[in-house]
Amino acid sequence: MKKIVILIVFPVITFIFSYAFAQTAEHIHKPHPHKHKQYAKVKNPIPMSEQSIAKGRKILEKYCTECHGEASKGNEKTDLTxxxxxxxxxxxxxxxxxxxxxxxxxxxxxxxxxLTKEMRWHIVSYIKSLKKTGGTGQ
Ligand code: HEC
Structure with a gap:
């Protein structure tokens, strides 16, 4: 009887634990790209000019490089390029x-x-200027 319990219960528990662990691990390591449709419609009201890009760069270097790294390159989650x-x-x-x-x-x-709204839009322009391959959005 004891043997049967071990034979059945142990694999079940192992399975449950490994499943739970895999879920957590995946959650941490695999970011799932998603869209925020309600925000996607909002366009940058400030034209993407050299001036705006330069301003955005300055602001980003001050507030963001701590996590997003030099030239905005971090890991895959924080790489803005x-x-x-x-x-x-x-x-x-x-x-x-x-x-x-x-x-x-x-x-x-x-x-x-x-950051003011304007400052955030300048950053958007700068981030857009960093993209090497372009994206689906504008
Ligand atoms: C304290 C650390 C930290 C600072 C400071 C920081 N970020 Fe982030 N940022 C992160 C992390 C971590 C993520 C990934 C979060 C996630 O995926 O949920 C992220 C994600 C992002 C994303 C989304 C990237 C994507 O793949 O969709 C953008 C855009 C962004 N940051 C811009 C900025 C800007 C601009 C600033 C400065 C105003 C800034 N961040 C400052 C840590 C930081």
């Missing part, structure tokens, strides 16, 4: 991340208080 956009690649979605931050296992705080 690659083509992987976890929270969407449109102007409005990037603006929204800067304003409200993100939730999740490695969240980013929002910069609603520190």
């Amino acid at each position: 690659d083509n992987l956009w976890i929270h969407g690649d449109s102007d409005g979605e990037i603006f929204h991340v800067i304003m409200d931050g993100t939730k999740g296992p490695t969240p980013m705080k929002g910069f609603k208080k520190e």
Whole structure:
């Protein structure tokens, strides 16, 4: 009897634990790109000019490189120059991340208080200028 319990219960418990663990691990290591449609529609009201890009660069270097690294290259989640956009690649979605931050296992705080709307849009222009391969959004 004891043997049967071990034979049945042990694999079941192992399975449950490994499943739960795999879920957690995947959650941390595999970011799932998604869109925020309601923000994607919002367009940058400030024309993407050299001036705006230069302003955005200055602001980003002051507030963001601590986590997003030199030339904005961090890991795949914080790399702002690659083509992987976890929270969407449109102007409005990037603006929204800067304003409200993100939730999740490695969240980013929002910069609603520190940065004015205008400053956030300049950053969007700068980030867009960094993209090497371009995205689906504009
Ligand atoms: C304290 C660390 C930290 C600071 C400071 C920070 N970020 Fe982030 N940022 C993160 C992390 C971590 C993520 C990934 C979060 C996630 O995927 O949920 C992220 C994600 C992002 C994303 C989304 C990238 C994507 O793939 O969709 C953008 C855009 C972004 N940050 C811009 C900025 C800007 C602009 C600033 C400065 C105003 C800034 N961040 C400052 C940590 C930071």
